[in-house]
Amino acid sequence: MAETMDIVERHEWEVTEEYEGERLDKFLPSFHEEWSRARVQDWIRDGFVRVNGQVKKSNYRLKQGDQVVFDEPPIAELEVAAEAIPLDIRYEDQDVIVVNKPRGMVVHPGAGNETGTLVNALLAHCKGELSGIGGVARPGIVHRIDKDTSGLLMVAKTDLAHQSLVEQLKEHSVERxxxxxxxxxxxxxxxxxxxxxxxxxxxxxxxxxxxxxxxxxxxxxxxxxxxxxxxxxxxxxxxxxxxxxxxxxxxxxxxxxxxxxxxxxxxxxxxxxxxxxxKVIGFTHPRTGERIRVEAELPAxxxxxxxxxxxx
Missing domain, CATH: 3.30.2350.10 (Pseudouridine synthase)
Structure with a gap:
């Protein structure tokens, strides 16, 4: 099944001594906080995870030197729904939108958080006009802040903006x-x-x-x-x-x-x-070259x- 289905990303690991004897379904969640054990067990059962080229069961005990490959599939053929959730927008133009995210809101859909996220709200507000580089589940998302951190997040509406903002993050030129x-x-x-x-x-x-x-x-x-x-x-x-x-x-x-x-x-x-x-996000506008700086007061x-x- 994994060979005939589109994948989001391929992950590869060589098992080190510290993971000797670890169950396969506990090993994968160690590397990504959004991969729940239940979801990982589904992926293993459906053949997206291979050890030394072979499909194993969830309870397989890893050995040092094992080669683990995980072809991450789209989230349940995810079709992210637009939801009319109020947004605190602090800047917006045709390329970029800066949102003041409340504490408790998840940025994008994932295992256990398919609705009520910032992405669901953005899809409704932007009427689907968001960069597609981040994939179906993460349209427009170039960086994240934790669920229980509040504050400013810049989002790309176009692929041009997405590529520019990601590059600025890599160059450490974004003021945060x-x-x-x-x-x-x-x-x-x-x-x-x-x-x-x-x-x-x-x-x-x-x-x-x-x-x-x-x-x-x-x-x-x-x-x-x-x-x-x-x-x-x-x-x-x-x-x-x-x-x-x-x-x-x-x-x-x-x-x-x-x-x-x-x-x-x-x-x-x-x-x-x-x-x-x-509190503050500052970046160079992808299209105009103007320096944009947005500030949000502390939450109540x-x-x-x-x-x-x-x-x-």
Missing amino acids: VYVAVVHGVIPHEHGTVDAPLGRDPNHRQRMTVIHKNSKQAVTHFTVLERLKNASLVECRLETGRTHQIRVHMKYIGYPLIGDPVYGPKKNNHPITGQALHA DMENLILTLKMK
């Missing part, structure tokens, strides 16, 4: 400024975290600072205000890795308040999800959190 509230009082005014990020080998749906199988990651931060056992900080991304700010701030001892993955297990603060907001839940921490 975030505001976060972290545990602890940071004593110095400024700092830079230059620490490579990769999958955590012990909790592989998380990221961690690690030198093996990692990518360079650089975050610059400034303390905006010191609060009660907390700090309000501005973070500027030099690179844009998965969970970068969340992992880097934890790494230096100041995890984000409300972060369910990298923060303390118990959250006693009035916010659901990490206190992180993408973060303002409330800051006020609460000031009153303590």
Whole structure:
């Protein structure tokens, strides 16, 4: 079946010692947070996953040196529906749209999130006029922010815009400024975290600072205000890795308040999800060459959190 069906992307791995004895259906989700185990089991059953050229069962135990190939199929022949979901649009023209995403909204459809995403809303607003480079499930999407991070996201309406924005991201010429509230009082005014990020080998749906199988990651931060056992900080991304700010701030001892993955297990603060907001996005317009800079104020839940921490 996998040989006759279109695929989105081919993924290949050589099994290392750390994965010796791992079940096949647990191995794949380690490399992508949106691949649920149930979905992976369906892919294995339907023949999209091969080990040493052969189809195996989900409970196959991997051996060091095994060659695993996964031909990722389109999401259930996905036909993403346009949904009339309100959007907070901060900039729009014929090429680009910048949206202020609320906390709790997923950016694009995936396993377990086929509706209610930003893409569903964009399809309705733009009447389908979005770049197709990202595929059927991700039209217009050139970068993402986490579900529980609020703030600005730039979206491409045309393939020209998509290619230009992706190139600017690669060149680190896109200005991305975030505001976060972290545990602890940071004593110095400024700092830079230059620490490579990769999958955590012990909790592989998380990221961690690690030198093996990692990518360079650089975050610059400034303390905006010191609060009660907390700090309000501005973070500027030099690179844009998965969970970068969340992992880097934890790494230096100041995890984000409300972060369910990298923060303390118990959250006693009035916010659901990490206190992180993408406040500024700046880029060169793909068509005109003009520098565009968009800013979005902090959402009400973060303002409330800051006020609460000031009153303590």
